[in-house]
Amino acid sequence: MLIVDAIDRNIIRLLRINARMSNTKLAADVGLSPSACLRRIHLLEEAGTIQGYTAVIGGASGEGGIAVIINITLERQTEEHLDRFEAAVRKYPEIRECYLMTGGSDYLLRVEVETAGDFERIHKDILSTLPGVLRIHSSFSIRNVLATRPKRR
Known part of the structure; x- marks a missing residue:
């Protein structure tokens, strides 16, 4: 079971706003290196916290x-x-x-x-x-x- 901390919650919040933002920008916004940020995203996906990405059609x-x-x-x-x-x-x-x-x-x-x-x-x-x-x-x-x-x- 993955324990979601404040950084993970911030990553999730930013991805909800724009799931297409670059990993470099996301990492900078949450105060991580790009590799550490990407590692956290993969863990959130594997744990099922992030279940997918979608396009919102207007x-x-x-x-x-x-x-x-x-x-x-x-x-x-x-x-x-x-x-x-x-x-x-x-x-x-x-x-x-x-x-x-x-x-x-x-x-x-x-x-x-x-x-x-x-x-x-x-x-x-x-x-x-x-x-x-x-x-x-x-x-x-x-x-x-x-x-x-x-x-x-």
Whole structure:
């Protein structure tokens, strides 16, 4: 088990802001040599603390736009039903995030669409076909108030 210290937390914070920053710049920002910084990044990756890197796609490319938050309630909450639902969700790249929840619904999903018509297709072709779904409740975002990373200006 890797013990994450203040330097590791700083590396993680900076990578969340810009995972493409050079190792030299990252090392300078956290006060390490480039080789020591790279060694820490590799340890964080091997321990599963850093699980991967991704590109955040904006609206200019034709993706993104309106975030839709979807609460899903399943007919049953057995392990078999949860596993079947989760396996099905992983097949659809349109579903950007999926969380198993406590409270009033079983899952929270996030999709991004350009228009209500795009969501209608996702609802009809994907959400309503997921196994074991009892209820689907969707909410459209008005605007993003806080992202997990700073927006570029």
